[in-house]
Amino acid sequence: MRPFVSVTGLRKSYGAHRVLDGIDLTIAQGTVFSLLGPNGAGKTTTVQILSTLIKANAGEIRVAGHDLAKEPDKVRAAIGVTGQFSAVDSFLTGEENLRLMADLLHLGRAKGRTRARELLERFDLTDAARKPAATYSGGMRRRLDLAMTVVGTPRLIFLDEPTTGLDPRSRRTMWQIVRDLVRQDGVTIFLTTQYLEEADELADRIALLSQGRLVAEGSPGELKRMVPGGHVVVRFADPDGYRRAASHLRVTSRDEESLTVQIPGTGVSTLRELLERLDGQAIDVAELSVHTPDLDDVFLALTEESSR
Ligand SMILES: Nc1ncnc2c1ncn2[C@@H]1O[C@H](COP(=O)(O)OP(=O)(O)OP(=O)(O)O)[C@@H](O)[C@H]1O
Numbered sequence: 068m069r070p071f072v073s074v075t076g077l078r079k080s081y082g083a084h085r086v087l088d089g090i091d092l093t094i095a096q097g098t099v100f101s102l103l104g105p106n107g108a109g110k111t112t113t114v115q116i117l118s119t120l121i122k123a124n125a126g127e128i129r130v131a132g133h134d135l136a137k138e139p140d141k142v143r144a145a146i147g148v149t150g151q152f153s154a155v156d157s158f159l160t161g162e163e164n165l166r167l168m169a170d171l172l173h174l175g176r177a178k179g180r181t182r183a184r185e186l187l188e189r190f191d192l193t194d195a196a197r198k199p200a201a202t203y204s205g206g207m208r209r210r211l212d213l214a215m216t217v218v219g220t221p222r223l224i225f226l227d228e229p230t231t232g233l234d235p236r237s238r239r240t241m242w243q244i245v246r247d248l249v250r251q252d253g254v255t256i257f258l259t260t261q262y263l264e265e266a267d268e269l270a271d272r273i274a275l276l277s278q279g280r281l282v283a284e285g286s287p288g289e290l291k292r293m294v295p296g297g298h299v300v301v302r303f304a305d306p307d308g309y310r311r312a313a314s315h316l317r318v319t320s321r322d323e324e325s326l327t328v329q330i331p332g333t334g335v336s337t338l339r340e341l342l343e344r345l346d347g348q349a350i351d352v353a354e355l356s357v358h359t360p361d362l363d364d365v366f367l368a369l370t371e372e373s374s375r
Pocket residue numbers: 081084086104105106107108109110111112113
């Protein structure tokens with residue numbers, strides 16, 4: 068697939084503080100790319116540079132087929148940004164906000180009205196269309212904000228922490244809207260989020276930023292395979308079983324108080340062998356659970372490694 072965004076050797080410093088230290092990335096058209104990183108890693112700085120708000124010190128950036136340094140206006144015309152600084156005017160209704168945006172984009176009266184109605188429907192805001200945005204819940208406000216970005220039919224949308232503070236239901240509605248934008252409209256999404264679960268749900272590719280460098284990049288599945296977090300936790304029925312098992316098995320950690328041990332690996336053969344051994348020794352198991360690594364494990368392992 069054709070890259071919609073390509074970045075090579077991106078650097079940015081504030082005085083002596085090197086915030087981005089040589090970033091390379093490509094984002095395919097019609098996909099969701101998520102940039103993850105601990106606080107202060109440089110995510111917002113990256114978004115600000117790619118959305119033409121601030122200038123890089125070095126690097127080549129192409130967005131939507133345009134060189135960002137040479138044709139920032141063409142890049143600006145292809146993108147939309149939504150996030151922490153909402154464009155929503157609380158005194159206006161949802162519909163008025165959308166029509167105002169359509170006016171700003173010179174869509175024309177009739178087209179603006181149709182577009183507003185269409186977006187209210189699509190973003191599940193029709194019932195609240197005539198109410199002032201001040202009365203909206205957090206989730207409705209976020210949806211309106213994104214709808215306002217979509218009025219201009221951007222081909223790339225920067226979504227900065229789109230569901231921070233939302234309840235699980237509103238979060239799911241937002242996720243579905245984002246998926247539809249990608250699937251139905253072919254929009255490319257650049258997502259920053261502090262929820263690893265969100266990146267796991269939405270992103271085709273994830274890049275992990277730590278101290279100004281990308282320390283890992285891949286699909287959620289590929290990233291999970293990079294860390295050996297998978298293990299089985301076994302809780303024994305009695306202290307005798309616990310002690311015998313702990314001395315017979317290759318355990319990575321044990322806890323005498325809760326009578327549990329951790330055994331590395333989650334494969335079927337590992338499990339079969341484990342159960343056969345316990346059975347052979349007549350050791351009673353009270354509970355067994357399989358823990359496959361999630362993005363939290365990856366995030367912690369890789370960002371810790373890079374800060375060492
Ligand atoms: N205008 C500025 N002047 C000086 N330093 C800055 C400026 N903007 C950002 N920084 C510094 O750059 C670093 C990266 O900041 P940035 O906001 O990009 O991080 P982030 O990954 O978005 O963090 P968070 O998750 O907390 O939003 C931080 O150490 C920050 O203090």
